[in-house]
Amino acid sequence: MRANPHPQQDQRLRTLYGYDILDTPREREFDEIVELAAEICDAPISVINLIDKDRQWFKAEVGLGARETPLDTSLCSHAILEDPFVEIQDTLNDPRTADNPLCIAGDGIRFYAGALLLAPDGLPLGTLCILDNKPRKLTALQRKTVAVLARQVMKQLDLRLALRRQEVLMSEADHRVKNSLQTLSAMVRLHARQLDDKATVDVLDGIQRRVNAMATLHGELQSGGGQDEVAADKYLDKVVGLLQETAPNHIKISHVTDHATLRSNTASSLGLIISEFAANSIKHGFPDAVPGHIEIALTLRDGRFNLDCKDNGIGSKNGGKRRPDSIGQTLMAAAASQLDAQVDHRLTPEGSRLSLTF
Numbered sequence: 001m002r003a004n005p006h007p008q009q010d011q012r013l014r015t016l017y018g019y020d021i022l023d024t025p026r027e028r029e030f031d032e033i034v035e036l037a038a039e040i041c042d043a044p045i046s047v048i049n050l051i052d053k054d055r056q057w058f059k060a061e062v063g064l065g066a067r068e069t070p071l072d073t074s075l076c077s078h079a080i081l082e083d084p085f086v087e088i089q090d091t092l093n094d095p096r097t098a099d100n101p102l103c104i105a106g107d108g109i110r111f112y113a114g115a116l117l118l119a120p121d122g123l124p125l126g127t128l129c130i131l132d133n134k135p136r137k138l139t140a141l142q143r144k145t146v147a148v149l150a151r152q153v154m155k156q157l158d159l160r161l162a163l164r165r166q167e168v169l170m171s172e173a174d175h176r177v178k179n180s181l182q183t184l185s186a187m188v189r190l191h192a193r194q195l196d197d198k199a200t201v202d203v204l205d206g207i208q209r210r211v212n213a214m215a216t217l218h219g220e221l222q223s224g225g226g227q228d229e230v231a232a233d234k235y236l237d238k239v240v241g242l243l244q245e246t247a248p249n250h251i252k253i254s255h256v257t258d259h260a261t262l263r264s265n266t267a268s269s270l271g272l273i274i275s276e277f278a279a280n281s282i283k284h285g286f287p288d289a290v291p292g293h294i295e296i297a298l299t300l301r302d303g304r305f306n307l308d309c310k311d312n313g314i315g316s317k318n319g320g321k322r323r324p325d326s327i328g329q330t331l332m333a334a335a336a337s338q339l340d341a342q343v344d345h346r347l348t349p350e351g352s353r354l355s356l357t358f
Contacts (some may be wrong), residue, residue, distance in 0.1 A: 003077035003096070006051075012123040019125070019157050021162070022050060022057055026352060029156060030060035036145060038062050041113075041142045045131035048153055050117070056126070063131075073102045075131075079114040080124040080182050085147055088112040088133035100196045102280045113143070115150035118160065128153055140321050166176025228264050232298055233257040240296060241276045250289050251282055255296035260305075267336040268357075269297070270307065273343065276328040276335075277309045277354050285352055309354040316347040 016022070023064075030048055045063035049056050054078055071077050078096045091097040091110050103109050111134065114127035122243065128150040128274045130138070138146070171322040176274035222285045242256045247253055278294050286292040290313075329345070334353040336343045341358040 001074050001239060003081060003129055004073065006080060006124070008123060009123075012125075015119045015121055016050060016052070016125045019119075019161055021059060021157060021160075022052060022080045024059070026060060030153065031062075033128070033153060034057060034060045034062045037128060037146055037149050040145050041109075041130045041138060043130045043132045045109075047076075047129050047131070048117075048125035048126070049074075049129055051077050051080055051124075069128065073100055075102070075109070075112045075203060076114055076127045076129055079112075079127050079129070080116060081135045084116045086112070086114050086119065086127075087143070089137050099122060106130075107133055110134050113146060115147045117150055117154050117157075119154070125154075125157075141168075177247045203322065229261045230264065230267050232262050232267075233265055235262065235271070236274070236296065239274060243275060247278070247282055247294075248286075248289065250291045251286060251294065252292070253294045253296070255298070256286050257296075257298045257355060258300045260298075269338045270336040273307065273332050273354075274309065275334045276347070276354070280328050281311040281313055281352050285311050285315070287314065290314075305358050307354070307356040308358075311351045315349055315351040317349050 011285065034046040034048055038044070043063075045061070047061045047064055049060040050059060051071070051074065054071055055068050056071060057073045058064065058066065061067075075091070075097055088094045088097060089111060091100065091103040091108075091112060097103050097109075097112065100109075102160075109131050111132035114129035117125045119125055128146060129207075130142075132145060160317055219281075236255050236257045240253050244253045274296055281294050292311060292313050294311045295309070297306075299306045299308075332343050332345065336356060336358075339356070339358040341356050343350070343354060343356055345354045347353070
C-alpha cells in the first residue's frame with residue numbers, strides 16, 4: 001500500500017529542498033553512520049532515506065546497492081506520517097507493508113525500523129532506517145542508538161545549512177562593501193582630475209590606491225563564497241594589476257606568489273604593505289622617467305610566509321632617500337603589527353628593499 005502524502009507536504013518539501021542535499025555525492029560522514037547503525041543492530045541493511053515528491057533518495061546506504069527507489073514501494077514514506085520511531089517487526093503482518101512488492105518476495109524485507117529525520121520546524125525529511133530479511137525485534141539499546149544517530153544526521157544537515165546561509169550573507173556583505181569602495185574610488189579619481197595642485201593630487205592618489213586595495217580584497221572574498229580567506233596568488237595578482245594600471249608607463253610591476261590561502265585580515269595587511277611599497281618606489285625610485293621594475297614575492301616556507309619587495313631604482317645612489325616619517329611608512333608599520341611582524345625597509349645601491357616574515 002502506497003502511503004498518503006504528508007499532511008504538510010508542500011511545506012515539508014520546501015524544507016527538504018532548502019537543505020540542498022538531494023542528489024549529492026556519497027560522503028564518508030554519512031556512510032559511517034549507516035555502517036555503525038547496521039553493525040549495532042546486527043542488520044544487513046541501513047539507509048539514510050530522504051522522501052522526495054515521487055521517490056525516496058538515499059544519502060547513504062549499506063546492503064542495498066541503490067541510490068533511490070520509487071515511492072510506491074517505500075516503507076519510509078509510511079514512517080514519516082507516524083511517530084518519531086517506527087518499528088515493524090514483521091512486514092507481512094502489518095497492513096502498511098503486507099502487499100509491498102519488496103516485502104512479499106521470497107527474500108524480501110521482513111523487518112523495518114526507522115527514526116525520523118526531523119527538521120527544526122518539526123517536519124520530517126525522511127528516516128534513518130534498519131532493514132532485515134527476517135522478522136525480529138530491536139533491543140532497547142538498539143532503538144536508542146538508531147534514534148541518537150538519526151539526530152546526528154540532522155545535526156550534520158543543520159550545520160551545513162547554517163554555514164551555507166552564513167556564506168551567502170558574508171558574500172552579500174562583501175559585494176556591497178566592494179561596490180561602495182569602488183564608488184568611493186571613482187569619486188576620488190573624479191575630484192583629483194579637477195585639481196592642479198600636485199601635492200593634493202598625490203594625496204588623493206594615495207587614498208584611491210588604498211581604497212582600491214580594500215575593494216580588491218572584498219571582491220576576492222565575495223568570489224570565495226563568503227569564506228573568510230582568499231587565494232594568495234589570485235588576490236595579489238589583482239592587487240598588482242591595479243598598481244600596474246596606475247603606474248607610469250616606464251615602470252613594470254610583477255609578482256611571484258606561492259599557492260596558499262590567506263585570512264582576510266592578513267590579506268588586507270599585505271595588500272596595504274605592497275601598495276605602499278610600490279607607491280614609494282614609483283614616487284622616489286625612478287626620477288626623470290627612468291625605466292624600472294618593481295618585484296613582489298610571497299613565499300611559504302615551513303609554515304611561515306616571507307614577503308620580499310624590491311625595485312631596481314636609484315636606491316641609495318645619487319642622494320636617493322626614503323622618508324621614514326611619511327604616511328606610507330606609518331601605514332606599513334601599522335599593517336605589519338597586525339601580522340605580529342616588523343617591516344625591514346631599507347635602501348641599497350641596487351634599489352629599495354622590503355622584507356617581512358610572519
